[in-house]
Amino acid sequence: MHVEQLTAEFGGSRQVGIGVGPVLEKFQEVSRIVVLRGGGLGDLIFAIPAMAALKAAYPGATLTLLGTPAHKALLAATESPVDEVCVLPFAAGVRPGEEDAAELDAFFADMRGRRFDLAVQVHGGGRYSNPFLLRLGARHTVGTRTADAASLERTVPYIYYQHEPLRALEVAGLAGAFPVDLEARLAPADGVVPPAVVMDDDGGQPLVVMHPGATDPRRRWPVERFAELAAACAADGFRVDVVGDSSEQQLAEEIVRLAASSHVRSLAGKLDMGGLVSLLAVAAVVVGNDSGPRHLAQALGVPTVGIFWAGNVINAGALGRSLHRIHAAWVTVCPSCGIDVTQVGWTAPRCEHDDSVVASVGVQEVYEDVRSLVATDTGRQDA
Template identity: 70%
Template sequence: MEQLTADFGGAGVVGTGVGPVLEKFDGISRIAVLRGGGLGDLLFAVPAIAALKAAYPGADVTLLGTPIHEQVVSATVGPIDRVRVLPYSEGVRPGDENPAGLEHFFAEMRAERFDLAVQLHGGGRYSNPFLLRLGARHTVGMRTVDAASLERTVPYLYYQSEPLRALEVAGFAGAPPIDLEARLAPSASLDEDLVNNEAQALVVIHPGATDPRRRWPAERFAEVAASCAADGCQVLIVGDSSEQPLAERTAELAAVSSPSMVRSVAGQLDVSGLVALLARCTVMVANDSGPRHLAQALGTPTVGIYWAGNVINAAALGRSLHRVHASWITKCRSCGIDVTQVGWTAPRCSHNDSLVEDIAVTAVYEDVRGLTARSPRLRGR
């Protein structure tokens, strides 16, 4: 209990949330939230940012994030007022550091006179010292035992739902949850030239993932796409420019039987276009990836392919609109290393064998069919 009191910074518990909800801070009008990383990382933080926005009405919320975050915020309606792109900094935004540029960034941030800075970027080994240099009156965030302390800190343990972890941090800042998962709306409409109005439904597939071990084989996605096309659905394969070969291969494999109903649009959409497409489609099928999280945030039903460890951290909480297919493999197929140990507990081996390739196509397709039949986005509804 003594450690808990120390972490709370002496604040009293005033409500309940994912964890304790502590007393609110006084005089909060400017809030900075630190969350680097990719698309999914941003979406994990959105519920916590929405909670902060509700707890401190009228406060301006600045996300310290990455270029993809800035693009998503511009393409959606949500709780973030503005994005300031992070400079390259070890453990916060990987890249070639520019010491003079970093100093300039922190000088500008201190001039913002933030009342509250919230760290949602990992265990704090690098992100807590970064946050402290902002000069905010109050600081809240996560902390491993070797990280610098903040005014109020939540213990960081790897296997925890990322949105719920962020909400626990928001609770320490005095902000109870208003949503457990991200909710966004598109700010632009879809290019109608993408849509085949003759099709019964629009299914979007994303076969990519940052970690190749999280990727279901293209052949499996192609089988699902071909079956959906045979049912009269239009199928669009999405991805960024680096995923274009994978998306095109998936589309080619699927289009053998239904060439007019399946095609790749990978590398052809900007973030605003992807947002509009995901907000319009009937169902999305994807690996554990940023676009799947984005579809979920936009209210679109999803079928996700997951390694079991990532189910804990990143899967949708509900099953009415979102289905999860999990692989329970715990060892690398090539070398046998325990893949459940991550980060500081064990090094990652050099192998990229898929951990999810054994997930059955029939089970995934049946979930796509079921969600398509009930989707709020089915044509004519």
């Protein structure tokens, strides 16, 4: 696409460079930026590079995230580009839950009173999120858009199969922000103290952290595979901690039971966000499905082994392989009914079955990567 075409495409804004996509002229006099990104931990982490780019492009601006309570807890426990988190009210397609019209009206009145200069939508295709963003009353708006979504001042097409951090960086480019990092970088915040349950080991042996959960149960590696891996790691003398929220306690406890080793324990449901950050930060390797804790470990600079459905590799897989290994299952149909599982997103058909689509990933190859990364981590610590 030529510069003249881009100028017409983006409402007369001049292209000033190429990032993930076109980087357009910056907006003038931007001192207050708001970013809309609900969803889970992974969804937030995918947006961190875009927010870092926006902060670099507008260094004097404050950046407010409209997110979830979990996002607020994570950003309180880490150093990030975000200055403030405002928790989203329940709203269709933005934050699931029972809407309260009065609460929504009060929220938007508060947001409009803040007089944001730039509002950035990295929440999805825009069917629900673009009208939500427009109600904030910002002077400028940028974001993604499907054909049926309300238009913003500058938009890029939302096509499901795109790496999520790069998608958000493409949106940031519409606001004149060049990439600073291609993937999220976080660090534990000052004053985040590991809880006693994290500190009650002497740390003499490498720690492998496992997370067996995922929002979509089809993305979960079978418990038996995690247990076999945990037992193998324990036999090598590694400590193994299995993590998860309270809804994942049963998964974690079953892994501990099947592994049958004193070196394997469950911390599921026992850690707050600061505790999870503290634990992941001291791990030698984190093993997980395509889920928030694995993405968080990667952002903290911890080596990871990820178990992914092939389609999710496109959207969420780590870009590098020196510290992050990926094992992909090339399943394209539901194991029970044969429906095409590659059709994803809001309008995709979804059968009633929750069969794992990553069950074909073998334990041995995951174990070999864990051993390799533990050796790398140990060597780096000893150097």
